[in-house]
Amino acid sequence: MSALLQARGVRKSFGGVEVLHGVDLDAAAGSVLALLGENGAGKSTLVKILAGDYTADAGEFVIDGLQYDHLNPITTRAAGIRMIHQEFQDAPTLTVGENISLGRLPTRRGVVHWREVRTRAERVLGQMGVDLDPDAPVGSLRIGERQIVEIARALSDEARVLILDEPTAALSQQEVDRLFEFLDRLRSQGAAIIYITHRLDEVHAISDRVQVLRDGSVAALGQTKEFDRRTLVQAMIGRSAGEVSRPARRSWQLGEKPVLELRNAGVERAFADVSLKVFPGEVVALYGQLGSGSAEVAEAVFGLRSLDAGEVRVDGKPAPARGPATSIGRGVGFVPADRKGEGILGVRPVAENVAAPSWRRLARFKVLVSRRSEAAAYRRWHDALSIRSRNDPLQAIATLSGGNQQKVVLARWLERGSPLLVMNEPTRGVDVGARAELYRSMRDLARQGIGMLVATSDYEEVVQVADRAVVMARGRAVAELDGGEITTQRLLTEAGG
Amino acid sequence: MTEHENVAAPPAVVPAEPLLRSQRARRILARVPEWAVLVVVLGALIAFFSARSPYFFQTDNFINILIASAVVGIIACPTTMLLIAGQFDLSVGAGVALVTAMFATSFVGGDGAFLSVLLGLAVGVGIGALNGFLVTVVGVNALITTIGTLGAMRAFAYIRTDGQAIGFEGFTTLGIDRPFLNIPWMVWIFVLIVLITGFVMKQTTYGRALYAIGANPTAARLAGIRTRYVIFIGFVISGLAVGLTGLLVASQTGQGSGNAAIGLEFQAVTAVILGGASLAGGRGSIIGTILGVLVIGVINNGLVLLNVVSFWQDVVRNLLLIAAVAIDQLRLRLARE
Numbered sequence: 001m002s003a004l005l006q007a008r009g010v011r012k013s014f015g016g017v018e019v020l021h022g023v024d025l026d027a028a029a030g031s032v033l034a035l036l037g038e039n040g041a042g043k044s045t046l047v048k049i050l051a052g053d054y055t056a057d058a059g060e061f062v063i064d065g066l067q068y069d070h071l072n073p074i075t076t077r078a079a080g081i082r083m084i085h086q087e088f089q090d091a092p093t094l095t096v097g098e099n100i101s102l103g104r105l106p107t108r109r110g111v112v113h114w115r116e117v118r119t120r121a122e123r124v125l126g127q128m129g130v131d132l133d134p135d136a137p138v139g140s141l142r143i144g145e146r147q148i149v150e151i152a153r154a155l156s157d158e159a160r161v162l163i164l165d166e167p168t169a170a171l172s173q174q175e176v177d178r179l180f181e182f183l184d185r186l187r188s189q190g191a192a193i194i195y196i197t198h199r200l201d202e203v204h205a206i207s208d209r210v211q212v213l214r215d216g217s218v219a220a221l222g223q224t225k226e227f228d229r230r231t232l233v234q235a236m237i238g239r240s241a242g243e244v245s246r247p248a249r250r251s252w253q254l255g256e257k258p259v260l261e262l263r264n265a266g267v268e269r270a271f272a273d274v275s276l277k278v279f280p281g282e283v284v285a286l287y288g289q290l291g292s293g294s295a296e297v298a299e300a301v302f303g304l305r306s307l308d309a310g311e312v313r314v315d316g317k318p319a320p321a322r323g324p325a326t327s328i329g330r331g332v333g334f335v336p337a338d339r340k341g342e343g344i345l346g347v348r349p350v351a352e353n354v355a356a357p358s359w360r361r362l363a364r365f366k367v368l369v370s371r372r373s374e375a376a377a378y379r380r381w382h383d384a385l386s387i388r389s390r391n392d393p394l395q396a397i398a399t400l401s402g403g404n405q406q407k408v409v410l411a412r413w414l415e416r417g418s419p420l421l422v423m424n425e426p427t428r429g430v431d432v433g434a435r436a437e438l439y440r441s442m443r444d445l446a447r448q449g450i451g452m453l454v455a456t457s458d459y460e461e462v463v464q465v466a467d468r469a470v471v472m473a474r475g476r477a478v479a480e481l482d483g484g485e486i487t488t489q490r491l492l493t494e495a496g497g
Numbered sequence: 498m499t500e501h502e503n504v505a506a507p508p509a510v511v512p513a514e515p516l517l518r519s520q521r522a523r524r525i526l527a528r529v530p531e532w533a534v535l536v537v538v539l540g541a542l543i544a545f546f547s548a549r550s551p552y553f554f555q556t557d558n559f560i561n562i563l564i565a566s567a568v569v570g571i572i573a574c575p576t577t578m579l580l581i582a583g584q585f586d587l588s589v590g591a592g593v594a595l596v597t598a599m600f601a602t603s604f605v606g607g608d609g610a611f612l613s614v615l616l617g618l619a620v621g622v623g624i625g626a627l628n629g630f631l632v633t634v635v636g637v638n639a640l641i642t643t644i645g646t647l648g649a650m651r652a653f654a655y656i657r658t659d660g661q662a663i664g665f666e667g668f669t670t671l672g673i674d675r676p677f678l679n680i681p682w683m684v685w686i687f688v689l690i691v692l693i694t695g696f697v698m699k700q701t702t703y704g705r706a707l708y709a710i711g712a713n714p715t716a717a718r719l720a721g722i723r724t725r726y727v728i729f730i731g732f733v734i735s736g737l738a739v740g741l742t743g744l745l746v747a748s749q750t751g752q753g754s755g756n757a758a759i760g761l762e763f764q765a766v767t768a769v770i771l772g773g774a775s776l777a778g779g780r781g782s783i784i785g786t787i788l789g790v791l792v793i794g795v796i797n798n799g800l801v802l803l804n805v806v807s808f809w810q811d812v813v814r815n816l817l818l819i820a821a822v823a824i825d826q827l828r829l830r831l832a833r834e
Binding site for chain 1: 700701702703705706708709712713715716717718719720721722723775777779780
């Protein structure tokens with residue numbers, strides 16, 4: 001095997017914490033290497049070093065027989081290493097042609113040679129077998145097409161090593177198939193491809209070799225055909241699999257009528273044919289990776305997205321999307337994923353943050369709110385949720401830690417008396433200790449008869465908090481796990497399939 | 498590993514020791530409102546001008562300061578409400594000019610005081626509703642919207658008056674008559690507006706909603722606040738104040754003119770920012786704004802008494818605006834640390 005790109009003993013620390021402990025990697029010409037690992041295993045850091053975005057603390061690199069002590073964007077570019085990032089790095093207002101030639105627009109006598117821009121785009125798109133208008137603004141394309149433009153840019157730039165960081169997160173199955181065709185063609189033309197993914201089915205569909213990272217070290221390496229789904233998951237989660245514990249067995253009865261019911265619900269380009277029920281006193285997780293549709297289902301339940309198919313019923317009654325105020329009136333509370341951007345009123349006091357949806361009820365004549373009634377609302381939940389703060393209702397919420405901010409957001413809906421809570425990534429950016437407390441609070445709320453729908457991409461979260469789990473992939477509910485069936489192994493396996 | 502991308506280099510400058518080590522002292526200080534410093538500034542200015550001019554510390558002069566501050570003060574109250582919600586209304590000065598023009602032409606044309614007053618108020622509310630519609634329904638940025646209506650309204654005022662000042666007699670109640678304590682109606686109206694808006698901002702769900710929207714519009718919406726409706730009403734209130742102020746200015750000057758109230762929006766915004774409202778939204782108070790109005794009023798008055806050329810007053814006022822915004826930025830930075 002001729003390695004086009006070799007990395008040996010790559011080390012990297014951030015803020016005194018080493019996240020790569022001397023990792024090797026080989027990318028061979030005419031071969032696809034699948035790079036796997038949990039969030040935080042070091043995949044993205046490793047490939048960013050290979051692309052020259054980060055500088056390694058230690059390590060040696062051989063590209064095409066030439067040895068380097070470290071890589072920078074200029075050397076990697078000259079060597080033909082191209083990376084497709086997870087987030088698009090295109091210019092949405094520019095055309096397909098301009099994006100493909102971005103940063104190296106052909107010129108003639110100092111003026112942009114527009115005909116060449118177009119022919120270059122047509123040539124590379126033709127090679128890829130896609131029919132895209134070179135003059136269309138990239139922002140007007142579908143996500144999958146934008147991805148293709150990104151790849152076309154890398155190809156037209158004579159990529160010899162192509163790195164793709166979770167390129168299919170937002171793609172439909174059709175678009176994924178198309179992408180794999182390109183990659184296949186590239187491979188036969190002798191390119192070396194490094195492919196990062198969370199999806200186990202893709203590993204077997206596209207890769208020749210597989211390398212699994214865990215906690216900054218190589219946990220497994222070999223020919224793809226030597227691994228099956230189970231051994232890959234085993235390698236990814238390692239010992240940590242047993243460390244996450246299930247909540248105590250439920251000691252309370254669920255309500256008889258579902259507080260939430262989805263019937264064959266669908267939103268175009270997000271999810272389709274999702275049916276589920278949440279009963280009072282139950283925590284149901286919607287587990288799925290980014291782009292699987294789980295977050296979108298949660299948003300649709302709260303009325304932020306209109307269904308194109310099926311229906312949502314809250315407390316037995318049809319609940320078409322009419323915006324947040326109406327949903328709240330129906331008894332739905334919502335905890336958004338982006339706490340700072342969408343959850344908290346940062347500069348305002350914690351008491352107002354708790355009281356906001358309940359102001360009309362707390363007010364005299366529905367109009368006159370007092371600091372005292374808000375403070376009382378805050379104190380009602382301060383101890384119950386063990387919110388750690390100065391116990392000062394006027395403290396600005398932004399000064400609390402992430403976990404405590406999230407508790408205040410929870411308290412907001414408890415004060416409102418919402419029988420159904422919809423949460424989107426409730427513990428994102430919350431440290432481990434606070435996470436455990438939040439899970440305990442959520443279980444407590446369930447005991448009190450509140451129904452919860454928790455959309456999350458964190459499988460350990462599902463294991464620790466859910467009574468039932470609906471697994472989503474590519475906009476579909478692919479499995480439903482109940483009680484003891486909810487294990488990290490099962491979740492990863494089902495979501496990968 | 499993307500979570501490591503944001504790991505910052507160690508700060509180049511060693512952070513200064515906290516000014517107050519004691520938690521308790523900090524807590525007490527946190528309770529001191531932001532506008533407290535303005536009370537000190539106001540006191541210092543009054544002491545300074547009193548020492549420099551024998552005419553400053555006189556009851557009549559204080560009434561003059563209040564009269565001079567009333568117009569800006571009445572406009573600054575709804576400006577505060579909107580800025581707290583993260584919105585701007587820069588069309589207020591032009592709106593006032595149009596109201597004076599509409600009132601004067603109608604009054605001179607023999608429509609009678611009552612009808613003409615109603616017309617003036619309706620024009621103000623209409624401008625506010627137009628701004629509110631453009632911002633909340635059409636979705637044009639508030640700054641752009643109100644700069645646009647600013648230009649259009651002033652042009653309308655010139656068209657209505659043929660570019661002339663339309664003088665009239667017999668409408669002095671609002672702007673000139675002094676019902677009691679030798680203080681004119683416009684100052685009493687100013688006080689009344691301050692009390693009403695201050696109450697709304699401190700004690701009502703509507704005021705809370707404005708603060709919430711300014712702090713984080715998305716979070717406010719997700720918490721069930723009907724943000725567009727709240728902002729629309731805010732612009733209508735601003736328009737109502739424009740109508741009222743237009744009538745006061747017309748009554749005080751005895752004319753309607755496209756040249757009325759030039760720069761009023763900037764005087765109002767200066768006072769509001771000086772009073773502690775944040776350009777970032779979510780912070781501010783009516784009482785702070787009023788202190789800001791009075792600081793500006795005292796400076797203007799004092800400089801006149803010290804025979805400083807009036808252009809210097811403009812220089813001082815505009816420097817004050819920049820200083821106020823700079824202080825706002827410093828405050829935001831401190832809050833982040």
